[in-house]
Amino acid sequence: xxxxxxxxxxxxxxxxxxxxxxxxxxxxxxxxxxxxxxxxxxxxxxxxxxxxxxxxxxxxxxxxxxxxxxxxxxxxxxxxxxxxxxxxxxxxxxxxxxxxxxxxxxxxxxxxxxxxxxxxxxxxxxxxxxxxxxxxxxxxxxxxxxxxxxxxxxxxxxxxxxxxxxxxxxxxxxxxxxxxxxxxxxxxxxxxxxxxxxxxx
Amino acid sequence: xxxxxxxxxxxxxxxxxxxxxxxxxxxxxxxxxxxxxxxxxxxxxxxxxxxxxxxxxxxxxxxxxxxxxxxxxxxxxxxxxxxxxxxxxxxxxxxxxxxxxxxxxxxxxxxxxxxxxxxxxxxxxxxxxxxxxxxxxxxxxxxxxxxxxxxxxxxxxxxxxxxxxxxxxxxxxxxxxxxxxxxxxxxxxxxxxxxxxxxxx
Numbered sequence: 220x221x222x223x224x225x226x227x228x229x230x231x232x233x234x235x236x237x238x239x240x241x242x243x244x245x246x247x248x249x250x251x252x253x254x255x256x257x258x259x260x261x262x263x264x265x266x267x268x269x270x271x272x273x274x275x276x277x278x279x280x281x282x283x284x285x286x287x288x289x290x291x292x293x294x295x296x297x298x299x300x301x302x303x304x305x306x307x308x309x310x311x312x313x314x315x316x317x318x319x320x321x322x323x324x325x326x327x328x329x330x331x332x333x334x335x336x337x338x339x340x341x342x343x344x345x346x347x348x349x350x351x352x353x354x355x356x357x358x359x360x361x362x363x364x365x366x367x368x369x370x371x372x373x374x375x376x377x378x379x380x381x382x383x384x385x386x387x388x389x390x391x392x393x394x395x396x397x398x399x400x401x402x403x404x405x406x407x408x409x410x411x412x413x414x415x416x417x418x419x420x
Numbered sequence: 421x422x423x424x425x426x427x428x429x430x431x432x433x434x435x436x437x438x439x440x441x442x443x444x445x446x447x448x449x450x451x452x453x454x455x456x457x458x459x460x461x462x463x464x465x466x467x468x469x470x471x472x473x474x475x476x477x478x479x480x481x482x483x484x485x486x487x488x489x490x491x492x493x494x495x496x497x498x499x500x501x502x503x504x505x506x507x508x509x510x511x512x513x514x515x516x517x518x519x520x521x522x523x524x525x526x527x528x529x530x531x532x533x534x535x536x537x538x539x540x541x542x543x544x545x546x547x548x549x550x551x552x553x554x555x556x557x558x559x560x561x562x563x564x565x566x567x568x569x570x571x572x573x574x575x576x577x578x579x580x581x582x583x584x585x586x587x588x589x590x591x592x593x594x595x596x597x598x599x600x601x602x603x604x605x606x607x608x609x610x611x612x613x614x615x616x617x618x619x620x621x
Contacts, residue, residue: 234573290570295496298538337499340537369491369570372435 236275239291241365243322243379244271244283251320251416259400261326261410270322270416272381287324288372289365289379296343301350308357317361317383320416321392324376331407332368347402356395359388376410437476440492442566444523444580445472445484452521452617460601462527462611471523471617473582488525489573490566490580497544502551509558518562518584521617522593525577532608533569548603557596560589577611 249269256263267284279286297305331339343349353362361383367374384392396413399405450470457464468485480487498506532540544550554563562584568575585593597614600606 237570237572237574239570240572288572290572292570293533295537297536299536302536332494335498335500335503336496336537336541366570369438369440369493369567370572371438371441371489371491373438 237290238275240275241289241291242273242277242279243287243381244273244280245269245285245287246271246280246283248419250419252419253414254417255415257413257415259411259413260408261412264324264412264414269419270414287322287367287376287379288370288374289367290370291363292366296340297350301344304354305350305357308354310358310361312361312363312381312383314361314383314385316385318418319384319386319389319392320418321382322414322416323380323382323396324410324412325378325380325408326376326410327378327407328409342404342407347399347404349399349402349404352395352398352402355398356391359391360384360395438491439476441476442490442492442580443474443478443480444488444582445474445481446470446486446488447472447481447484449620451620453620454615455618456616458614458616460612460614461609462613465525465613465615470620471615488523488568488577488580489571489575490568491571492564493567497541498551502545505555506551506558509555511559511562513562513564513582513584515562515584515586517586519619520585520587520590520593521619522583523615523617524581524583524597525611525613526579526581526609527577527611528579528608529610543605543608548600548605550600550603550605553596553599553603556599557592560592561585561596 245265245267246269247267249271251270251272253266253268253270256266265284271280271283273279294302334342344351363381365379365381366377367379368377382392446466446468447470448468450472452471452473454467454469454471457467466485472481474480495503535543545552564582566580566582567578568580569578583593
């Protein structure tokens with residue numbers, strides 16, 4: 220008898236949430252105020268005035284206009300030397316000075332997902348220098364990547380990236396986005412919107 | 421306004437299931453009869469007489485003793501030449517002659533998940549020849565891999581692999597398992613059970 224398997228399987232009192240599961244709720248009034256929605260490619264999200272980042276244990280707010288879900292996971296492309304460089308420079312979320320944030324949901328097209336691991340890695344770093352570009356924005360920009368593609372529910376996006384930075388570092392963030400969007404990797408992005416946010420005081 | 425984002429977000433009438441989401445239910449009587457449970461490492465699942473593979477649209481049976489969930493996804497390690505070789509030889513699930521099946525849930529330890537992509541790939545194929553070993557079992561053994569690690573719920577296992585084969589090919593399956601379990605990759609497996617099944621006539 221496996222009590223452990225039962226405890227997690229949704230049979231005994233329902234499943235508990237993974238500690239890596241996060242939801243972003245578009246609301247009228249949240250912890251973050253929406254300054255601007257920019258549609259990079261594809262259609263806009265329904266306009267909302269606020270956004271709340273829900274931790275795994277939080278109940279889903281019934282008043283949300285939309286809800287985007289994702290899980291943090293192991294890196295798919297980063298190699299050891301790159302991980303060492305990233306970890307030595309990256310900052311955590313929640314810094315008091317980081318009063319600005321952005322949520323960028325993206326979807327990649329079917330051609331990307333039909334590529335094999337070696338082909339995706341080649342485009343990601345050898346061609347597009349995704350990690351190298353990201354390193355240039357550290358430590359100013361703190362970042363957390365959430366995966367949505369392999370959730371049990373049909374999710375509109377493949378990835379949700381959350382960024383936090385101090386107001387004076389917004390030019391660093393603008394440069395990061397400009398450089399990433401000019402890469403070969405980004406030719407596979409077929410839906411991308413950007414919500415710029417300020418922390419509610 | 422994004423009707424598409426709303427439609428998928430769980431706000432308007434609840435989310436629909438991904439077409440890649442599958443559940444395995446341990447039941448008293450199912451489409452497959454359990455011949456044997458073998459515990460390779462870790463603890464046993466609760467003993468059940470039957471197993472049913474639920475497609476994404478199926479409701480969850482209320483009478484299940486346990487439920488294991490996973491999603492199929494893009495390959496994490498396979499390179500293009502390997503994919504071509506696999507696709508040229510692999511068979512589909514549901515062959516009439518494939519009256520035997522096996523469900524093998526496994527979990528890998530924290531050390532595995534702390535490795536970077538290049539380190540995991542090196543262990544997976546250069547050291548362990550996972551793909552080469554798997555190719556030797558084709559086309560006799562049909563296989564589908566489900567990922568559980570990045571589900572929103574806390575799942576007991578990281579992977580659920582489903583195998584189907586004709587009764588006379590059971591020795592091929594035994595050899596496949598023996599060879600995989602002797603690899604360096606398998607030193608990272610800290611929970612593995614094996615359910616051998618026969619199709620209910």
